Amino acid sequence: MLNVGQLNEGVVLDHIEAGKSMQIYRYLKLDKMDCCVAIIKNAHSNKMGKKDIIKVECPIDQLDLNVLGYIDHKITVNIIKDARIVSKKVLSLPEQLVNIITCKNPRCITSIEQGLDQVFFLADPEKEIYRCRYCEEKYRSMRRKS
C-alpha cells in the first residue's frame, strides 16, 4: 500500500468511486488553491474493490464541501485537526447548486444572457434530480448519471 504522509489540518475524502478523483479535484477548485493535495487512484477497498482518495492540507473553511453531495453523497469526509480525525461530515444532496454545472439546453436563457449565475435546484431528492432554475431542464446527480 502506498503511503502518503499524515495531515495536520484538512480533509481526507475516502470511498471515492475509482476514477472520479480528478473530477472532484476540479469541482472543489483545488487547482486554484495553494495547498498540498494528494490524490490516490485505484486504492484497494474491501467495500468497493477499488476506490480513490483525496487528501487536502488546508484550513477546513476554505473548502466548499457541499458540492460533494451533488457529486456523490456516499463519499466519506474525514475532518482532520492536530493530525487526528475530529469528525466525519455527513453529505447530503445540496438544495441548490450555483455555478457548479452549466445548463446544456440551447433554448435556455443562460445560453445568451451574460453575467447570469448557473443555478439548479433539487427537484426530486429520491431520484437525485436537479432542474435548471430558468428552463427547468432536468439533470441527474453525478452519482446517478454514471
Place this chain on the structure above:
Amino acid sequence: MRHLMSPLDFTVEELDKLLNLANDIEKNPEKYAHACDGKKIATLFYEPSTRTRLSFEAAMLNLGGSVLGFSSADSSSAAKGESVADTIRIVSCYADICAMRHPKEGAPLVASLKSSIPVINAGDGGHQHPTQTLTDLLTIRSLKGRLDNLTIGLCGDLKFGRTVHSLIHALVRYPNVRFVLISPEELRIPDYIREDVLKRNNQDFREVVRLEDALPELDLLYMTRVQKERFFNEEDYVRMKDFYILDKAKMKLAGPDMLVLHPLPRVNEISVEVDDDPRAVYFKQVQYGVYVRMALILTLLEVEVC
C-alpha cells in the same frame, strides 16, 4: 411585488379569487373601465405573437391604461446586443407592469429578478405560457361551472404542446379530474408529465390513439395544433399534421354538453364546419383571455375596484 412565471405561482384559492374577478369584469366591464387610468403596460415581445400581445394590450386599454412596447427582437435594443436584465431595468422606468414573450426559456424569470415592476411571462420558448392556462381555466370554469369532476380529452401534439402540459399541471390540483390523452404514438405525452405529474398525483388517465374512441365520454375536448416549428424533419410533420381532424361527423359522437377548446391558431385539426356548433367555444376562449389578463393586471398592480 408579485410576478407571474408559471400557472402554479397561484394557489388554488388565489386562482379562484382571480377567476372570480375575471367573471366580475365580464359582467360589469364599465366598473373597471378606469381602474388603470394613468398606468402603462410594456409589452416586450422578442418574437412575433398576434393574439397574446393584442390580448394584453386590449386588456390594459379596457382598464383605461395605455400601452408601449415592441413586437419583435429586431425592433428592440436586443438587436444591438442588450441583455434582458438591462432592458427590464430601463423599461421599469417607463411602465408600471410588463408582459414579456421571449424565445429563450427562463428569460422572463431573469427579467423578474432585476425588475422593479411586476413581470408577466407571456410565453418563453417551449417552457411556460401561464396566461394561456389561466384563459383555459377561466373558460372551463365559466362554461362548465366547475374545475373538478371533469373528464377532459387532450388531443393532438401532446409531446411538444406546452399549453397541454401547463393545463395538466393546473388541473391535477382539483378533485376527480380524469384525463384521456389522445395522440399518435410519436406525439405521446412526455414521460416527465406521465410519471412526475399524473402518476405521482394518482391521477386517473388513459392514453388512446383514436379520437372517435374517446369522444362519447368527454366533458371537454382540448384540441391542439401539430406545430411545424417543433419538427426537425418535414416528412414527419407532413405525416402528423392531419392525424386528427375534428369535423361534424365526429362531433355527432360527442355528448350534447361536451365543449371544444383550442389555444389557437387552428390549422386543419378543427374543420371550419364545426365553428357554428354551440359546443365549439374556442373563439369565446379568446374573449375570456382578455378578461383573465385584465384580472391579472389588476391583481399584480394591487388595484382594488369597489
